Ligand SMILES: Nc1ncnc2c1ncn2[C@@H]1O[C@H](COP(=O)(O)OP(=O)(O)OP(=O)(O)O)[C@@H](O)[C@H]1O
C-alpha cells in the first residue's frame with residue numbers, strides 16, 4: 001500500500017540548532033501513528049514541516065507517491081492534511097455548526113448561507129465522529145462543551161474539509177481521564193472511516209492506547225519506529241525511550 005504521506009531524510013535547522021536531522025517517516029491510510037519524544041526532540045518541528053509551516057532545508061515530502069515542491073500550508077490543505085491545534089482554533093461564543101463551517105460556508109448563488117443544509121451536515125458529521133449526547137446538536141454553543149468535546153468539534157471541522165490525515169498536536173494534555181476517553185473515541189471513529197491520524201503527545205499512556213504504531217524522536221533523529229506488537233505495554237515503550245536517550249545505561 002502506498003503511504004498517504006512520506007518524509008524522506010528531512011533536515012530542518014534553526015540557526016545553529018538542528019531540530020530535525022535526516023528524519024524519515026510515513027503514514028498509511030487508516031492508521032493512527034503516535035509521535036513521541038522528550039521536550040525539544042523535534043515533534044512540533046516535524047509536524048510543522050509536514051503541514052507546510054516550515055520549509056525543510058533538505059529532504060523530500062512525498063504525497064501519495066508524488067514528490068512535492070515548494071510545499072506550503074495551502075498545498076497541505078489541498079492534499080487533505082488538516083492540523084488540530086489545542087483549543088486555539090475554535091470560537092466558544094459561536095455554535096458547533098458555525099465553528100465547523102467558519103470561512104467555508106455553504107452558500108446559495110446570491111451569497112446567502114444555506115443554513116439548513118449546514119445544520120444537517122454538521123449534525124451528520126458530529127454523529128459520525130461519535131457525539132452521542134442528546135443535549136448536544138449543531139446549534140449548541142461551543143462554550144458549553146467540555147474540553148474533549150471541543151477537540152471533537154475541531155476534528156469535525158477537519159472532516160468537513162475531507163481530511164485524509166488529521167494531525168492532532170497534544171490533544172489530551174489539558175484533559176481529564178473521561179475527556180481523554182472522548183477524544184480517543186473520536187479518533188477511533190475517524191480511523192474506522194479510513195482516515196489517518198498523527199497523534200502527538202507527552203503522556204505515553206495516552207499515546208499508547210490510541211496508536212497502532214509509534215515513532216520516537218530524539219534530538220531531531222527518528223530513533224525508533226515500532227508496531228504496537230513490538231511493545232506490548234506502555235511501560236515497555238517507556239523503557240525503549242529511556243534506553244535510547246541514556247544509551248542503555250539507566
Ligand atoms: N522557530 C524556531 N526557532 C528557533 N529554534 C526553534 C524553533 N522551533 C523549534 N526550535 C528548536 O528546535 C528544537 C526542537 O523543537 P520542537 O519544538 O520541535 O520540539 P518538541 O519535540 O515539539 O518539544 P516540546 O515537547 O517541548 O513541544 C528545540 O531545540 C527548539 O528550541
Ligand SMILES: [Mg+2]
Nearest residue numbers: 040043044045
Ligand atoms: Mg512541541
